[in-house]
Amino acid sequence: MSKSLTKRSEDYSKWYNELVVKADLAENSAVRGSMVIKPYGYAIWEKVQAQLDKRFKETGHQNAYFPLFVPKSLFEAEEKNAEGFAKECAIVTHYRLKTDPEDTSKLIVDPEAKLEEELIVRPTSEAIIWSTYKNWIQSYRDLPILINQWANVVRWEMRTRLFLRTAEFLWQEGHTAHATRQEAIEETVKMNNIYAEFAEEFMAIPVIKGRKSESEKFAGAEETYCIEALMQDGKALQAGTSHFLGQNFAKAFDVKFTNQEGKQELVWATSWGVSTRLMGALIMTHSDDKGLVLPPKLAPQQVVIVPIYRSNEQFEEVSKVAKEIQTKLQNAGISVKFDDRDTHKPGWKFAQYELQGVPLRIAIGPKDIENGTVELARRDTLTKEFVAQEELTIKIQNLLVEIQDSLFFKAKAFRDANITEVDTFDDFKKTLKNKGGFISAHWDGTTETEQKIKELTKATIRCIPENTKNELGKCVFTGAASQQRVLFAKAY
Amino acid sequence: MSKSLTKRSEDYSKWYNELVVKADLAENSAVRGSMVIKPYGYAIWEKVQAQLDKRFKETGHQNAYFPLFVPKSLFEAEEKNAEGFAKECAIVTHYRLKTDPEDTSKLIVDPEAKLEEELIVRPTSEAIIWSTYKNWIQSYRDLPILINQWANVVRWEMRTRLFLRTAEFLWQEGHTAHATRQEAIEETVKMNNIYAEFAEEFMAIPVIKGRKSESEKFAGAEETYCIEALMQDGKALQAGTSHFLGQNFAKAFDVKFTNQEGKQELVWATSWGVSTRLMGALIMTHSDDKGLVLPPKLAPQQVVIVPIYRSNEQFEEVSKVAKEIQTKLQNAGISVKFDDRDTHKPGWKFAQYELQGVPLRIAIGPKDIENGTVELARRDTLTKEFVAQEELTIKIQNLLVEIQDSLFFKAKAFRDANITEVDTFDDFKKTLKNKGGFISAHWDGTTETEQKIKELTKATIRCIPENTKNELGKCVFTGAASQQRVLFAKAY
Numbered sequence: 001m002s003k004s005l006t007k008r009s010e011d012y013s014k015w016y017n018e019l020v021v022k023a024d025l026a027e028n029s030a031v032r033g034s035m036v037i038k039p040y041g042y043a044i045w046e047k048v049q050a051q052l053d054k055r056f057k058e059t060g061h062q063n064a065y066f067p068l069f070v071p072k073s074l075f076e077a078e079e080k081n082a083e084g085f086a087k088e089c090a091i092v093t094h095y096r097l098k099t100d101p102e103d104t105s106k107l108i109v110d111p112e113a114k115l116e117e118e119l120i121v122r123p124t125s126e127a128i129i130w131s132t133y134k135n136w137i138q139s140y141r142d143l144p145i146l147i148n149q150w151a152n153v154v155r156w157e158m159r160t161r162l163f164l165r166t167a168e169f170l171w172q173e174g175h176t177a178h179a180t181r182q183e184a185i186e187e188t189v190k191m192n193n194i195y196a197e198f199a200e201e202f203m204a205i206p207v208i209k210g211r212k213s214e215s216e217k218f219a220g221a222e223e224t225y226c227i228e229a230l231m232q233d234g235k236a237l238q239a240g241t242s243h244f245l246g247q248n249f250a251k252a253f254d255v256k257f258t259n260q261e262g263k264q265e266l267v268w269a270t271s272w273g274v275s276t277r278l279m280g281a282l283i284m285t286h287s288d289d290k291g292l293v294l295p296p297k298l299a300p301q302q303v304v305i306v307p308i309y310r311s312n313e314q315f316e317e318v319s320k321v322a323k324e325i326q327t328k329l330q331n332a333g334i335s336v337k338f339d340d341r342d343t344h345k346p347g348w349k350f351a352q353y354e355l356q357g358v359p360l361r362i363a364i365g366p367k368d369i370e371n372g373t374v375e376l377a378r379r380d381t382l383t384k385e386f387v388a389q390e391e392l393t394i395k396i397q398n399l400l401v402e403i404q405d406s407l408f409f410k411a412k413a414f415r416d417a418n419i420t421e422v423d424t425f426d427d428f429k430k431t432l433k434n435k436g437g438f439i440s441a442h443w444d445g446t447t448e449t450e451q452k453i454k455e456l457t458k459a460t461i462r463c464i465p466e467n468t469k470n471e472l473g474k475c476v477f478t479g480a481a482s483q484q485r486v487l488f489a490k491a492y
Numbered sequence: 493m494s495k496s497l498t499k500r501s502e503d504y505s506k507w508y509n510e511l512v513v514k515a516d517l518a519e520n521s522a523v524r525g526s527m528v529i530k531p532y533g534y535a536i537w538e539k540v541q542a543q544l545d546k547r548f549k550e551t552g553h554q555n556a557y558f559p560l561f562v563p564k565s566l567f568e569a570e571e572k573n574a575e576g577f578a579k580e581c582a583i584v585t586h587y588r589l590k591t592d593p594e595d596t597s598k599l600i601v602d603p604e605a606k607l608e609e610e611l612i613v614r615p616t617s618e619a620i621i622w623s624t625y626k627n628w629i630q631s632y633r634d635l636p637i638l639i640n641q642w643a644n645v646v647r648w649e650m651r652t653r654l655f656l657r658t659a660e661f662l663w664q665e666g667h668t669a670h671a672t673r674q675e676a677i678e679e680t681v682k683m684n685n686i687y688a689e690f691a692e693e694f695m696a697i698p699v700i701k702g703r704k705s706e707s708e709k710f711a712g713a714e715e716t717y718c719i720e721a722l723m724q725d726g727k728a729l730q731a732g733t734s735h736f737l738g739q740n741f742a743k744a745f746d747v748k749f750t751n752q753e754g755k756q757e758l759v760w761a762t763s764w765g766v767s768t769r770l771m772g773a774l775i776m777t778h779s780d781d782k783g784l785v786l787p788p789k790l791a792p793q794q795v796v797i798v799p800i801y802r803s804n805e806q807f808e809e810v811s812k813v814a815k816e817i818q819t820k821l822q823n824a825g826i827s828v829k830f831d832d833r834d835t836h837k838p839g840w841k842f843a844q845y846e847l848q849g850v851p852l853r854i855a856i857g858p859k860d861i862e863n864g865t866v867e868l869a870r871r872d873t874l875t876k877e878f879v880a881q882e883e884l885t886i887k888i889q890n891l892l893v894e895i896q897d898s899l900f901f902k903a904k905a906f907r908d909a910n911i912t913e914v915d916t917f918d919d920f921k922k923t924l925k926n927k928g929g930f931i932s933a934h935w936d937g938t939t940e941t942e943q944k945i946k947e948l949t950k951a952t953i954r955c956i957p958e959n960t961k962n963e964l965g966k967c968v969f970t971g972a973a974s975q976q977r978v979l980f981a982k983a984y
Contacts, residue, residue: 027627029558029559029620029624030559030563030566030620030623030624031559031561031562031563031611031620034559034560034561035559036556036557036558036559036624037556037557038556039554039555039556039639042554042555042556042557043554043555045557046555062531062534062535063531063534063535063538064528064529064530064531064534065528065529065534065537065662066521066528067521067522067523067526067527067528067660068526068613068644068646068660069523069526069582069660070523071522071523072589072599074522075589075599076597076598076599079597082589082599086588086589086590086591086599087588087589087590088587088588089587089588089589090561090584090586090587090611091584091585091586091587091588091589091601092582092583092584092585092613093583093584093585093586093601094582094583094585095580095581095582095583095648096578096579096580096581096583096648097564097567097574097578097579097581097583097612098578098579099578105568105571106568107564107567107568107574107578109583109585109610118601119523119582120589121560121584121613128521128522128523131522132521132522132528135519141835147531151644152560152643152644154560156587156588168559168560168561170557343633
């Protein structure tokens with residue numbers, strides 16, 4: 001398989017699809033809309049999981065596991081949530097196959113094994129979890145409940161794309177229960193902040209924190225907080241959401257507690273999640289025409305060593321030094337792969353690790369042994385230099401930090417350069433067409449205006465940003481009074 | 493809720509069910525046969541996962557993720573495997589709900605959203621994975637493939653019990669592909685050995701390694717290796733299995749590779765798994781009438797500190813020392829909870845931590861402060877002693893090792909005392925009735941005899957043990973010649 005990719009400038013979407021497959025991250029499966037996450041892609045996801053899990057636990061959350069299936073009667077209990085997911089859910093109706101009497105090599109659904117009540121494969125778990133919390137919560141002493149679940153969910157999307165939109169995906173979903181509105185809102189904001197910190201510090205993806213408009217919020221939520229990122233092609237991507245659910249699910253499932261004064265009250269809820277979609281954000285924030293570019297904190301291997309040799313003797317000589325370097329780096333806490341396969345040539349390996357985004361590549365040959373050097377290549381800048389072997393460990397430690405920072409600042413500079421303030425709808429349309437990115441504009445606050453702008457431009461309100469100045473102005477579409485700019489964009 | 497449990501001697505099964513629920517490990521859900529794994533139970537499962545995952549990676553395996561759904565045509569491709577699971581699988585037939593025209597508060601399955609091909613919720617993933625491997629394998633250079641998946645699976649069991657048999661459960665499933673029969677068999681045995689070491693060293697569960705008989709092996713396997721454990725009530729429990737799948741799945745999915753001589757060959761396969769069933773084995777190996785007993789290596793908290801006080805002043809004084817002890821222990825790598833809740837009395841806390849199997853409990857009150865001591869209680873033996881505060885860390889480090897070993901040796905002594913060699917069918921039946929446990933008996937090797945013994949006694953062949961002497965004898969049932977004893981038992 002050729003390692004070269006379609007250029008981003010030619011066809012960004014094609015570039016993305018090719019990169020995901022060629023870098024061995026994921027591929028389409030035999031199941032419509034479902035992907036196979038390949039070992040290299042999964043290794044990155046495991047790093048995401050480990051970091052998030054640590055942050056959840058440090059803030060007092062515990063993991064648990066709830067059923068995959070949601071009985072239809074529970075699914076429909078919270079009306080808005082049900083409405084939001086009804087059109088895209090996989091439904092289990094039978095529990096047995098039997099031999100096809102017309103062709104005994106085939107199986108057919110056994111019509112006698114029909115379920116009394118259909119089961120929905122969870123698109124999200126509020127319903128099943130709140131029907132459980134009902135039994136866990138009696139008194140204020142049982143609150144708060146701070147639970148997270150790592151799980152697969154299914155949403156029957158019609159147009160799917162690897163990582164970005166798949167029928168089945170992996171995610172985490174936090175579900176918390178609180179005694180007061182205030183505490184639940186604080187939890188919602190706290191988890192959105194954790195997502196933002198994680199995205200920026202670990203994935204090197206700059207994000208804007210904010211709230212969703214009425215029409216973009218989660219089905220069943222009172223308020224949805226989110227982090228929004230900007231991809232290289234000028235489209236936005238929602239990277240995580242945190243929902244203040246009010247008492248909606250407590251009402252739907254009759255979850256009440258006795259407060260300190262002995263009175264019965266409905267419980268307050270939050271839920272929050274990020275998914276394998278983050279892998280798409282990662283790719284479209286940092287990668288280039290040569291392939292993936294990985295921030296060192298997420299790279300399954302931070303350094304790869306490729307030996308250069310023409311004879312067995314040279315191979316032995318080079319390998320000895322390469323292994324010493326590997327050990328030194330590993331002792332310094334750096335993950336290093338020594339690729340000593342003789343089935344592939346150095347040039348093939350170079351291209352492979354560029355494609356897979358390994359942050360640093362060491363090449364070492366007989367000349368390097370003579371000179372006490374190695375050739376060190378940096379993936380993000382595609383620059384090379386010779387480095388003395390004795391200075392290598394410190395050099396690499398520093399470079400890994402530098403690359404992590406540099407990726408973030410480069411992405412942030414791009415993002416900031418692509419937030420455009422506009423004050424007329426004409427400029428709005430021109431900017432969207434010629435430049436893309438986030439458009440910062442006044443909006444009159446109505447769903448009607450938002451819908452009209454969407455119909456005319458395909459841009460939606462990505463968020464009402466958190467850190468923004470109050471500024472009196474006029475809605476870019478209707479001219480009605482507005483007190484704050486919001487961010488519009490076309491989005492993934 | 494009362495903390496006292498039914499005694500094991502009264503009703504073992506009832507004791508088990510009560511313990512699982514009261515110790516906050518798991519509970520039944522609103523979905524028939526599916527459980528909720530509660531945070532405390534899930535924390536233990538996370539320790540199991542982390543340890544196994546480490547061992548898999550150390551032996552060269554990588555994690556990946558394959559789809560939850562298996563299209564029916566793939567599901568039925570390997571005939572025996574399909575036959576084995578057809579009667580217990582959940583089937584997705586539709587992908588959309590719609591508003592019930594007769595009651596708009598309800599949803600019904602939209603008959604227009606019927607899938608062209610039904611999807612089976614994976615009961616195991618050989619089919620979906622081997623249909624994927626077909627595209628990954630062309631040459632001997634692509635082999636071996638050593639992949640593991642952590643996932644949920646669904647088997648529509650009619651009689652379910654928490655952890656032991658549930659419609660949905662969590663597990664890991666390894667799926668490897670090899671160039672030779674020999675290499676695949678070696679992998680199968682290696683993974684069974686890893687399960688055995690893990691069960692014994694980490695879970696303190698003694699296991700017998702062996703192979704399954706023809707009728708007990710995995711549907712689609714040529715040979716199933718297993719580890720078998722013995723529960724306190726004399727019933728066996730299959731704790732893990734590793735299957736040599738021969739070329740069955742390669743044939744079914746046409747997976748061939750070009751060998752070093754340039755010829756096409758079918759690929760050899762293995763699969764291996766352990767599940768949340770291990771939680772059941774853990775409980776029924778170590779626990780007692782007071783509740784769970786956890787090996788220190790698996791305990792979410794190894795030590796709990798309970799303060800004893802009658803006034804705020806005493807609480808302050810005791811807390812100060814308790815926190816110092818907590819810090820010291822944590823610095824020594826021990827996990828410690830300081831339960832300073834004022835909503836519960838010490839006696840309640842003692843019972844709670846006994847029920848939850850925390851290996852060591854420290855109680856500290858004003859008298860202890862005076863004397864420079866603490867009261868240290870050991871969960872497994874229910875013994876208590878006073879220990880000088882300055883000796884506490886070393887004492888506890890030693891005790892945690894001692895408890896881990898002691899639990900294993902106690903369980904092993906019980907297991908060994910409950911393997912009975914019998915040479916007549918009369919003794920077979922008597923032993924099974926009066927004593928239970930493993931019955932070591934000669935067997936003529938036929939499925940027919942095995943089935944008859946099962947019909948008459950409900951005992952099955954748990955395994956043909958690996959470490960056993962060749963011994964000529966006569967089948968306990970038919971009198972036909974036999975060269976080795978096998979282990980029979982009633983089983984979970």
